[in-house]
Amino acid sequence: MLRKFLLFILSVSLLQGAKKPNVLFIAIDDQNDWIGCLNGHPNSKTPHIDALAKSGTLFNNAHCQSPLCNPSRCSLMLGLRPDSTGIYGLAPFFRQVPEYQDHTTLAQHLANNGYHTAMAGKIFHGGYGKQTKGKHLEWHETGPGATGAPFPKERLVKNTPSPHKLVDWGVFPHKDEDKGDHKIATWAVDFLDKQAAKKDDKPFFCAAGFFLPHVPCFATQKWFDQHPLETLKLPAIHPTDRDDTPRFSWYIHWKLPEPRLKFLQEAKEWENLTRSYLACTTFVDHQVGRIMAKLKETGLDKNTIIVLWSDHGWHIGEKQITGKNTLWDDGTRVPLIFAGPGLKPNQVVQEPAELLDIYPTLCDLLKIDSPKHHLQGLSLIPQLDKPATPRTQPAITTHGAHNHGIRTKDWRYIRYADGSEELYHHPNDPNEWHNLLAKKPIAKAHRAKADALAEFLPNDNLPPVPKSRARIITYDPKTKEVVWEGKKVGKNDPIPEVED
Ligand SMILES: [Ca+2]
Numbered sequence: 001m002l003r004k005f006l007l008f009i010l011s012v013s014l015l016q017g018a019k020k021p022n023v024l025f026i027a028i029d030d031q032n033d034w035i036g037c038l039n040g041h042p043n044s045k046t047p048h049i050d051a052l053a054k055s056g057t058l059f060n061n062a063h064c065q066s067p068l069c070n071p072s073r074c075s076l077m078l079g080l081r082p083d084s085t086g087i088y089g090l091a092p093f094f095r096q097v098p099e100y101q102d103h104t105t106l107a108q109h110l111a112n113n114g115y116h117t118a119m120a121g122k123i124f125h126g127g128y129g130k131q132t133k134g135k136h137l138e139w140h141e142t143g144p145g146a147t148g149a150p151f152p153k154e155r156l157v158k159n160t161p162s163p164h165k166l167v168d169w170g171v172f173p174h175k176d177e178d179k180g181d182h183k184i185a186t187w188a189v190d191f192l193d194k195q196a197a198k199k200d201d202k203p204f205f206c207a208a209g210f211f212l213p214h215v216p217c218f219a220t221q222k223w224f225d226q227h228p229l230e231t232l233k234l235p236a237i238h239p240t241d242r243d244d245t246p247r248f249s250w251y252i253h254w255k256l257p258e259p260r261l262k263f264l265q266e267a268k269e270w271e272n273l274t275r276s277y278l279a280c281t282t283f284v285d286h287q288v289g290r291i292m293a294k295l296k297e298t299g300l301d302k303n304t305i306i307v308l309w310s311d312h313g314w315h316i317g318e319k320q321i322t323g324k325n326t327l328w329d330d331g332t333r334v335p336l337i338f339a340g341p342g343l344k345p346n347q348v349v350q351e352p353a354e355l356l357d358i359y360p361t362l363c364d365l366l367k368i369d370s371p372k373h374h375l376q377g378l379s380l381i382p383q384l385d386k387p388a389t390p391r392t393q394p395a396i397t398t399h400g401a402h403n404h405g406i407r408t409k410d411w412r413y414i415r416y417a418d419g420s421e422e423l424y425h426h427p428n429d430p431n432e433w434h435n436l437l438a439k440k441p442i443a444k445a446h447r448a449k450a451d452a453l454a455e456f457l458p459n460d461n462l463p464p465v466p467k468s469r470a471r472i473i474t475y476d477p478k479t480k481e482v483v484w485e486g487k488k489v490g491k492n493d494p495i496p497e498v499e500d
């Protein structure tokens with residue numbers, strides 16, 4: 001009797017399985033590893049993301065392909081590395097590059113395979129990819145755009161070295177409901193209600209991209225109260241950390257609106273920024289929770305695969321800087337979670353993973369062919385099946401041609417365009433404080449490890465595509481000339497505290 005019943009349940013679930021699973025795609029902007037389950041900061045409070053991770057597989061060693069919004073997101077959605085496209089800056093959007101005008105993104109590939117695709121907030125950078133008509137239809141449906149609004153009448157942090165409107169943080173009294181990210185979650189909740197009421201069998205790809213904890217890190221008191229000042233821990237730093245990193249490590253984030261640690265310390269803003277970032281992450285986690293609750297309430301959770309990711313990390317004082325544009329874990333490590341029907345719960349993968357892997361992994365999970373053009377990521381199915389399955393290639397992050405960070409389970413190797421290098425052994429040095437290639441003479445084993453990892457360095461290294469702009473670094477090996485954002489950097493120029 002029991003056997004018959006189990007067979008019945010099995011056949012019912014197989015019937016239900018006839019419809020392709022939906023995909024809920026949740027992106028968080030500039031979210032580093034300050035997520036509870038990733039253990040990046042002891043004060044992280046992200047119960048909803050942690051619960052999602054527990055219900056599926058957490059990639060504990062996942063890395064972006066570029067430590068910057070536009071190139072990271074283009075890479076993920078195209079399935080191509082930044083050094084293979086030459087898209088390294090905040091501009092251009094890949095559709096403005098002739099070679100990629102007709103390239104099929106992940107969303108378009110799903111649309112071509114019968115999916116209804118919908119997007120709100122930040123999936124591509126800024127307003128890119130919002131067009132809904134014409135030859136290059138990116139999405140069937142779009143909702144509200146990404147925004148850090150509302151803004152206070154005056155800046156909260158008045159003395160930042162850069163007057164950039166977005167470089168600001170702190171407690172800002174306003175209605176949570178007026179916040180851009182609250183509206184994104186509301187759009188997703190409404191979308192799920194509509195989908196649940198629909199009678200047709202068309203599966204959906206719903207992409208919700210949150211803007212926070214990207215600066216400005218404004219939140220209401222409620223979210224700061226979850227991170228009391230009395231128990232607040234500052235990020236772990238080493239006072240002379242940059243003494244053993246090559247000068248080229250400074251060139252890849254030479255002049256930025258994001259302040260250096262020196263400003264945070266002198267202005268006594270380090271605690272405030274740390275707390276503001278944590279508060280914003282908890283706020284976004286709450287928005288993720290609203291979407292997950294609706295998914296469950298509608299019963300759509302039974303047939304929806306969830307992918308949660310962030311586009312890159314963010315420094316809050318580590319290595320003497322704030323912001324992105326680095327090839328260390330603080331700049332590259334991101335949350336990456338897969339959960340849903342058919343996926344095993346409670347799994348943590350320590351092998352490296354790349355955001356580039358999302359495209360081929362989803363193709364496999366949805367049982368649709370990969371598009372004809374070449375996808376450079378690897379399917380994560382082997383690790384989703386057995387988390388300890390060794391990965392055949394490391395995770396690679398690129399910031400400008402010939403600047404690459406390589407991450408395996410235990411090691412990080414960095415090579416800059418001028419040939420300078422770094423090597424870190426994570427089991428002994430989880431904060432990447434001690435560059436093993438800076439100590440002379442270099443231990444034979446470390447040289448051998450670095451050389452072995454260098455075999456994985458990408459080979460394309462295309463120059464930046466025409467009209468590249470914002471955070472572009474180039475190096476001419478013949479003249480040894482370094483150019484940051486169109487301006488030559490002298491080899492003895494003092495390391496700037498802020499952009500001009
Ligand atoms: Ca970003």
Ligand SMILES: [Ca+2]
Pocket residue numbers: 238240241242243244245432433434435
């Ligand atoms: Ca160091």
